[in-house]
Amino acid sequence: MNKNKYLVIGAGVIVGLAALALTAAGNPANMGFCIACFLRDIAGGLGLHSxxxxxxxxxxxxGLVLGATVAALASKEFRARAGSAPALRFVLGMIxxxxxLAFLGCPLRMVLRLGGGDVTAIAGLIGFAAGIGVGVLCLKKGFSLGRARKVQKxxxxxxxxxxxxxLALxxxxxxxIRFSQAGPGASHAPWLIALAGGLIVGVLAQKSRLCMAGGLRDVFLFRDFHLLTGFIAIFVTVLVGNLVLGNFNPTLAVQPVAHHDYVWSxxxxxxxxxxSVLxxxxxxxxxxxxxxxxxxxxxxxFGMLVGAALAHNFGMAGNADAMTDGVFTAGGVAQAGRIGIVIGLILLAIISYANLHREEKTK
Amino acid sequence: MIDARGYSCPMPVVMVQKEVKKSAPDTLEVLVDDPCAVENITRFAHNNGYNAVSRETGDEEFALILTKKA
Known part of the structure; x- marks a missing residue:
């Protein structure tokens, strides 16, 4: 096993531990990290949604972004590049x-949910793998967003x-600046602990190239299991951690910030x-x-921030199941969210088709 | 030669994979400007019967030489 393999597994373990620690310090259950949820929270904090x-x-x-910046600068891997279909990337970020947000979590939170025993997230995992499979087919057919070029540092x-x-705001x-008084936005670790967790994971993710989509993509594309080991390391760490802490709850019953709408998940x-593959x-x-x-x-x-704002302004985000005084209220994806997903899938098909064979030939 | 400069991962490896499948060259030179691509192409080469040697060619660019294992 080479150094890079240890690095990606080690990064996965640390990400899992950081997620457990942040949850213990105040973040919502099974949400030590969630890039989609946290960008959505930032969009709300900035007043982009209500x-x-x-x-x-x-x-x-x-912390994640600045950790990556520090690590890249320290290892001379900081590269100012841009110009690879930025408008399409903005739209893809939104999609x-x-x-x-319809599923209620990014791929990283999907793994954290599974590690907490949230069986409802399996529908998301199968969908995620299917989506990556379609993306890989596009890559095999020559999909590309084109070259980036060097820009001013x-x-x-x-x-x-x-x-x-x-951070200053x-x-x-x-x-x-808006601060939730109740709900997931009001559940958060102290800012310094949250920032430190982000910085540590940002450094490790930059060094290890950790990527949830890349893990499955590389298996489908190259039969390369390197990145997938990081994905698995996160899951195993969170699973063991939740078992030790008594937080493992393997049921289909009400799960934290989750719903039973399997088809739309x-x-x-x-x-x-x-x-993500595109x-x-x-x-x-x-x-x-x-x-x-x-x-x-x-x-x-920035596209993801706007996408998060639209998801909430238009009622497209998933609604979590709830149990109040013993009464179960089913959540799920409302009609607006279903329409949003259908439109998103159509847009993905159009973007994929329009960018096939864009890749330049070898010389 | 494959010029994958400007492409972000996984495109450089996809381009190498296509060339290896198409012509199975004895040697293949690949130009990239992303350190991540160097790692990924090297790993792909080792998993697919090639040795890979990389060198920095200056100005944040790298050249990889893939040579079919004997």
């Missing part, structure tokens, strides 16, 4: 976010700079998986690439 229960400037996201600091501003808390995560990485990977200087990934992250 869902009062999901508004908070999550320091984990700031991935709408799909993930300052361009590579756009998202890190934005994240520093987000969190700490200064001016009146126009499947389709939502299929959309997230397909879109983008070259999952939402976590997009944050890390943006931290390394990719302007294209920064545009993708």
């Amino acid at each position: 869902a009062e229960k999901v508004q908070y400037l999550r320091p984990e996201i700031v 991935v976010m709408v799909g993930a 300052a361009d590579g600091f756009v998202l890190p700079g934005f994240m520093i501003a987000v 969190l700490l200064l808390a001016p009146s126009f 499947f389709l939502g995560m299929a959309m997230a998986g397909w879109g 983008l070259g990485g999952c939402p976590l990977r997009q944050l890390i690439l943006a931290g390394e200087g990719s302007g294209d990934s920064a545009v993708t992250v």
